[in-house]
Amino acid sequence: MDRDRSSPHSQSVSIVLCGQAGQGIQTVEYLLTRIFKLAGYNVFATKEYMSRIRGGMNSTSIRVGSGPVCAPVSRIDILIPLNKGALQHVESRLSAETLILADRETLGADLDRSDYTSVDIPFTQTATEIGNKIYSNVVAVGAIAGLFDIELQAASKYVERFFADKAEDVVHKNLAALKAGFDHGADLAKSSKINFDIKADTDIEQQVLLNGSEAVALGAIAGGCDFIASYPMSPSTGVLAFLAKHTKDFDIVAEQAEDEIAAINMGLGAWYAGARAMVTTSGGGFALMTEGVSLAGMIESPMVIHLAQRPGPATGLPTRTEQGDLELALYAGHGEFPRIILTPGTIQDAFYLTQQAFNLADKYQVPVFILTDEYFMDSYYNTAAPDVAKVKVEKHIIQTSKGYQRYAFTKSGVSPRGVPGYGEGLVLVDSDEHDTEGHITEDLDLRIKMVDKRLKKGELLKDKVVPPEFKGPKDYQSLIVCWGSTFHIAEEAVQKLERDDVALLHFKQVHPLPDQTADYLQMAKQTIIVENNATSQFARLIKLQTGIEIDNKILKYNGLSFTVEELTEKLREVFN
Amino acid sequence: MLLVPKVIRVKKTLKDKAVDTHVFDMNDIDIAWCPGCGNFPILKILKRALTELEISPTDLVLVSGIGQAAKIPHYFTTNVYNGLHGRALSPATAIKAANPALTVIAESGDGDMYGEGGNHFIHTIRRNPNITNIVHNNMVYGLTKGQASPTSRKGFVTPIQVRGVFLEPFNPLAVAIALDASFVARAFSGDIEQTTEIFKKAIEHKGYALVDVFQPCVSFNKLNTVQWFKENTYTLEDHDPTDRLKAFEKATETDKLPLGIFYTSPPKPTFEENIGTYEEDRAPLHERTPDTKKLNDLIETYKIRL
Numbered sequence: 001m002d003r004d005r006s007s008p009h010s011q012s013v014s015i016v017l018c019g020q021a022g023q024g025i026q027t028v029e030y031l032l033t034r035i036f037k038l039a040g041y042n043v044f045a046t047k048e049y050m051s052r053i054r055g056g057m058n059s060t061s062i063r064v065g066s067g068p069v070c071a072p073v074s075r076i077d078i079l080i081p082l083n084k085g086a087l088q089h090v091e092s093r094l095s096a097e098t099l100i101l102a103d104r105e106t107l108g109a110d111l112d113r114s115d116y117t118s119v120d121i122p123f124t125q126t127a128t129e130i131g132n133k134i135y136s137n138v139v140a141v142g143a144i145a146g147l148f149d150i151e152l153q154a155a156s157k158y159v160e161r162f163f164a165d166k167a168e169d170v171v172h173k174n175l176a177a178l179k180a181g182f183d184h185g186a187d188l189a190k191s192s193k194i195n196f197d198i199k200a201d202t203d204i205e206q207q208v209l210l211n212g213s214e215a216v217a218l219g220a221i222a223g224g225c226d227f228i229a230s231y232p233m234s235p236s237t238g239v240l241a242f243l244a245k246h247t248k249d250f251d252i253v254a255e256q257a258e259d260e261i262a263a264i265n266m267g268l269g270a271w272y273a274g275a276r277a278m279v280t281t282s283g284g285g286f287a288l289m290t291e292g293v294s295l296a297g298m299i300e301s302p303m304v305i306h307l308a309q310r311p312g313p314a315t316g317l318p319t320r321t322e323q324g325d326l327e328l329a330l331y332a333g334h335g336e337f338p339r340i341i342l343t344p345g346t347i348q349d350a351f352y353l354t355q356q357a358f359n360l361a362d363k364y365q366v367p368v369f370i371l372t373d374e375y376f377m378d379s380y381y382n383t384a385a386p387d388v389a390k391v392k393v394e395k396h397i398i399q400t401s402k403g404y405q406r407y408a409f410t411k412s413g414v415s416p417r418g419v420p421g422y423g424e425g426l427v428l429v430d431s432d433e434h435d436t437e438g439h440i441t442e443d444l445d446l447r448i449k450m451v452d453k454r455l456k457k458g459e460l461l462k463d464k465v466v467p468p469e470f471k472g473p474k475d476y477q478s479l480i481v482c483w484g485s486t487f488h489i490a491e492e493a494v495q496k497l498e499r500d501d502v503a504l505l506h507f508k509q510v511h512p513l514p515d516q517t518a519d520y521l522q523m524a525k526q527t528i529i530v531e532n533n534a535t536s537q538f539a540r541l542i543k544l545q546t547g548i549e550i551d552n553k554i555l556k557y558n559g560l561s562f563t564v565e566e567l568t569e570k571l572r573e574v575f576n
Numbered sequence: 577m578l579l580v581p582k583v584i585r586v587k588k589t590l591k592d593k594a595v596d597t598h599v600f601d602m603n604d605i606d607i608a609w610c611p612g613c614g615n616f617p618i619l620k621i622l623k624r625a626l627t628e629l630e631i632s633p634t635d636l637v638l639v640s641g642i643g644q645a646a647k648i649p650h651y652f653t654t655n656v657y658n659g660l661h662g663r664a665l666s667p668a669t670a671i672k673a674a675n676p677a678l679t680v681i682a683e684s685g686d687g688d689m690y691g692e693g694g695n696h697f698i699h700t701i702r703r704n705p706n707i708t709n710i711v712h713n714n715m716v717y718g719l720t721k722g723q724a725s726p727t728s729r730k731g732f733v734t735p736i737q738v739r740g741v742f743l744e745p746f747n748p749l750a751v752a753i754a755l756d757a758s759f760v761a762r763a764f765s766g767d768i769e770q771t772t773e774i775f776k777k778a779i780e781h782k783g784y785a786l787v788d789v790f791q792p793c794v795s796f797n798k799l800n801t802v803q804w805f806k807e808n809t810y811t812l813e814d815h816d817p818t819d820r821l822k823a824f825e826k827a828t829e830t831d832k833l834p835l836g837i838f839y840t841s842p843p844k845p846t847f848e849e850n851i852g853t854y855e856e857d858r859a860p861l862h863e864r865t866p867d868t869k870k871l872n873d874l875i876e877t878y879k880i881r882l
Contacts, residue, residue: 034880157882208878221871226861227674229666249870251861253673253851258699262666265659269639269667272657273674274862295660385875388868397862419862420637420655420671421678428649428656431642439650440658 011197012042012065014073015144018090019082022054024137028080029060031141035158036064037209037382039150040200044069046379048560051234051318057089064148066199070346070381070488074563078147080140084110099194101143103136119188126180135177142181147189148196152182204382211380212372212485213238215347216306218386219354220278221250224393225304227277229255229266231285234318235374236308239280260285264292264303271301272429274397274419276358278304283312283325290332293367297337299429300407300415300454302361302368305329306354309373311559320559321374323484323532329369330511330541336451338458340368341511342466344376345487349508351386353466359394360464364457365414371510373532375561376485400425405436409449413456458512465514472503479524480571481550482531483507483538486562490530493567499575510538518546528552528574532561597623599633600653608647614765614791614802615644618712619651621768622683625775636679639668641693644719645685645712662692665700665709669847672705675860676848679779683710686788687717690726690746697748701755701784705847708778708785711748712765714793715800722796732799748788749827753820753839758783760823760839764805765791767835774837783846790833812836 015032017025029045036043044063050056061076063069076093079086079100087094087110094100100118102111105125111118121143127136138159145155159178163171188194210218217239220228230240244254253275257263260281267277281289286307296303307329311322329341340360344350350372357368400418404425408415415436420427428438433450435441471491478501482490487506494504505520521527521542529539529550534557539550554570556562600623609615626636633654640646642661649656655678659667668682682689689697689711700709715732717723724737726746733740752760759781763771771789778785790809792802812834817823823839848854853861 037880038882154882158880161882205881206879208875209880210878214878218871218875221866221874224866226864226866227670229670246874248852249874250866251853251857251864253670253853253861255673255703255851257666258695261663262696262699265663265666266670268659269657269670270674270861272667273637273671273678274860275670275674276861277670291660299659385879388871388875393865395862395865419675421635421675421860422862424634426633426653426655428658430650430656430658431660432658438656440647 012063012069013077013196013198014075015062015064015078015080016059016076016090016093017080017082017140018057018059018086020054021050021052021056021058023082024134025058025060025082028137028141029062031138031159031162032062032144033209033380035141035145035150035155036062037204038154038158039148040202040204041065041198042067042069042201042204042382043209044071044379044381046072046375046561049319057085059090064198066197066201068381071492072379072489072561072563074565078144080144081107081110084108087111087116119192121184121188123181126184127177130176130180131173135173138174138177139181139184142178143185145178146182146185147194148198149186149189152179155182206385207382208385209380209382210347211378212344212347212350212376213378214242215350215386216354216370216372217242219351220304220358221246221252222351222386222388222391223355223358224276224395225278225358226251227253227267227270227275228280229257229263229270229277230280231257231260231263233282233285235310235377236280236282236285236306238377239306260288261291264289264305265295267303268292268296268299268301271303272419272427274422276362278306280306280308282308282310283328284315286325286328286332293339294333294335294337295431296367297333297335297339297454298431300365301429302365304357304361304368304370306370306372308377309371311557317559319374321485321532321561322557322559323373323486324534324537324557326371326510326537326541329371337454338364338366338461339511340366340461340509341371342369342509343371343484343507345469345484345506345508347381347383348386350376352391353508355391362394362396363414364461365417366457366461371484373485375532397422399423400427406438407434407436407450407453409436409453412460413453414460462512462515465512466509467516468514468520469506469508470503470520471506473500476503476524477501478503478526478528478575479520480504481507481527481529481538481542483510486530486532489562489564489567492564493571496564496568497571497575507538510541513541513545517542518548521546521548526551528554528571530554530562530567532556595624595627597627600626602651602653605651607651609644610795612794613644614714614793615648615712617765617768618710618771618789618791619648621765621771622648622710622775623652625772625779628772629776629779631679631779635677636681637671639664639671639680639682641684641688642719643685643688643717645683646688648683662688663696664688665693665696668707669700669703669705672707673848673851673853675862676706676854677860680707681710681779682707684712685718685725686711686713686715686727687725690748694726698751698755701752701757701786703847704758704784704844706782706784708787710775711786711788712791713788714791714797716793716797718793718796729799747827748786749838750824752786753824753827756820756841757786757839758841758844759785759837760827761786761837762788762790762833762835764809764835765789766802766805770811770835777837781840783841783844809833809835812838818842
């Protein structure tokens with residue numbers, strides 16, 4: 001089967017698992033992606049799920065390819081529906097080409113449609129014969145492995161390791177389930193002459209399989225993050241859980257705060273005492289943190305804020321995705337003060353930009369945002385391992401001497417930052433307007449000087465902007481602009497267009513806006529922006545900063561990310 | 577039965593020896609408090625307590641929120657974190673966790689700690705950081721000019737509470753004892769000697785220590801005056817602070833309000849101990865950097881190899 005000949009991303013197969021929450025889809029996704037990677041295949045996975053612990057309908061999409069696969073597709077090549085209703089849930093993504101591997105006993109009449117191509121695989125019966133129907137998930141993993149002709153021994157070894165802490169009997173039964181499923185898959189491949197032309201790549205062995213959440217958390221550790229206080233909120237909690245899990249190895253204080261207000265105020269206290277703190281949250285939680293952002297501005301404290309967006313307003317769609325909080329991050333906090341907003345588009349960006357966020361925050365004494373979203377947090381693919389040797393924890397703390405003044409005026413606006421207990425000096429910070437020492441003041445002339453000092457740092461930030469990533473011909477006629485998580489989707493869609501006059505510009509930092517922005521836009525005869533929101537917030541920001549109005553806006557705000565086909569289609573509409 | 581000898585310590589008393597607190601004093605400052613404000617004696621008492629405990633200004637951090645009481649760090653020579661309204665306890669907890677060698681005192685008024693910061697008050701007690709929480713309690717809002725505070729007594733008439741306060745007054749001591757706070761005390765700014773001793777014990781105490789300090793507001797509270805506090809308080813005597821039920825009973829007395837140390841919990845680990853960060857290494861966080869070997873090892877695990 002060669003589903004994807006037209007894509008420069010080479011051949012890829014899209015596998016979707018669909019079922020109720022609590023049915024073990026996560027386990028299947030976890031095992032399959034890892035088994036594919038072990039086999040040397042490129043793999044991408046993402047999921048969409050409902051805000052509930054049991055029931056509902058969730059799906060996981062896995063893409064396997066000979067070349068890198070880093071974005072979701074609508075198309076389904078292989079579907080494993082785990083219960084009734086699963087087919088309906090993904091109906092719009094099915095075609096006659098879709099191979100449905102289903103348990104007729106479970107699905108029943110759902111399968112009785114002439115436009116579906118289904119093969120009955122008795123997952124439940126096979127599992128029951130082994131000992132319990134709960135093994136049906138692993139039977140499904142085995143069937144896919146068999147269908148792809150993956151080495152059974154390697155898959156078994158991995159499954160054995162995955163269940164290592166379970167009773168011996170459970171391990172054996174899972175292995176038996178894998179083998180039984182594998183035989184079903186291998187038989188099917190033989191009888192139907194299905195041959196997925198996916199080539200293994202030995203380089204993949206050296207690569208890592210990371211999702212956005214893990215990449216942000218690893219970047220934080222590499223950035224010297226040693227303090228995180230946060231309140232659980234989807235989709236940001238993964239970062240808190242990751243750091244909490246590794247507190248011992250990396251000397252991290254990880255605390256679940258009583259609310260987001262406490263979280264950011266703890267973070268600021270930690271920076272004051274010399275720690276490198278971050279908070280992780282989503283829109284509703286971040287709304288509570290805004291007073292803390294303002295405080296960071298006033299006391300000139302470093303702060304790293306990971307804001308994983310989900311659709312609002314208010315509680316919105318808790319488990320879905322959106323790029324709707326750019327303006328919230330940009331304007332959060334009363335008063336005028338500088339900030340940095342980073343918007344990673346790749347797993348590499350997530351690691352390196354988060355790492356860098358700590359150095360930037362420390363150096364310029366400003367809040368730095370890492371703006372991600374649910375889609376980015378929950379999606380993963382194989383990529384080069386982050387190189388720890390390439391990054392450095394740059395601490396900008398000085399040992400104070402007697403008479404130290406926290407807010408001493410300097411040419412750059414940045415005052416050397418001391419911490420209490422390190423040196424002979426005293427460190428004073430105040431949320432009121434303050435003098436150079438840090439004491440409260442109502443001297444209005446001093447007020448002007450302090451405002452100017454803080455804003456001067458904003459000018460300084462413009463020298464350190466992460467440049468946008470440009471892809472395409474230098475003499476482009478049309479320029480597609482995107483930011484944050486949409487990068488890979490836009491990248492693949494642009495490739496699918498197969499036009500030599502279209503280029504892509506992806507922003508990894510949206511504030512301060514890179515200087516080159518206007519030049520890039522002015523070069524184009526036609527500009528198009530792609531955003532996962534309803535009002536095109538980034539286009540508005542570009543207009544504000546450069547005066548340039550983007551010609552076409554492709555927006556999506558139903559709570560899901562774009563898919564490659566969907567975006568390709570929308571772009572074609574623009575070009576036709 | 578074990579006979580535990582009572583430790584009798586000879587204390588420097590303020591009566592016979594003036595304490596030289598100049599290391600904490602500030603010169604040429606324009607204090608924003610009204611003449612006769614209860615904040616003045618509290619400032620003096622805290623300086624004395626810290627001097628007697630021989631705590632150096634460089635090893636101390638005063639954390640406050642917003643309000644008249646919260647201005648106290650500005651009249652002190654020491655490290656200061658004057659943050660947001662109601663939020664003193666959160667940064668205070670974090671400062672102590674980032675560098676346990678520092679003595680951290682979170683100090684603000686009743687509105688700040690019990691109103692705007694009420695949630696943090698509750699959860700900081702549960703968290704038990706080794707910090708001291710001094711709350712100036714004058715039962716009224718000073719900086720915003722005379723509205724009711726969470727501790728205002730019923731019937732107290734203000735420009736906002738025109739029918740008199742009808743909300744049940746917040747009882748910080750009873751709440752703290754209910755949460756098994758590790759140290760709970762109440763003092764009165766008018767009793768310098770007793771309050772100095774309570775402050776010293778609170779600062780020396782390992783774990784979260786609450787001292788609620790009654791103080792008059794000469795401008796906005798004509799009900800709870802110095803005279804009123806004198807007539808409506810008494811000092812706890814023959815009280816066993818380890819008796820939690822008795823402590824709770826004392827905390828709920830309202831006819832005459834007891835002063836002294838109400839409660840000390842059985843010893844329990846502090847937040848800084850529980851987080852484990854200092855089990856093997858006493859160094860503050862700012863002296864540490866991530867272990868790159870361990871980070872490489874961790875990244876390696878994401879290569880998924882057999």
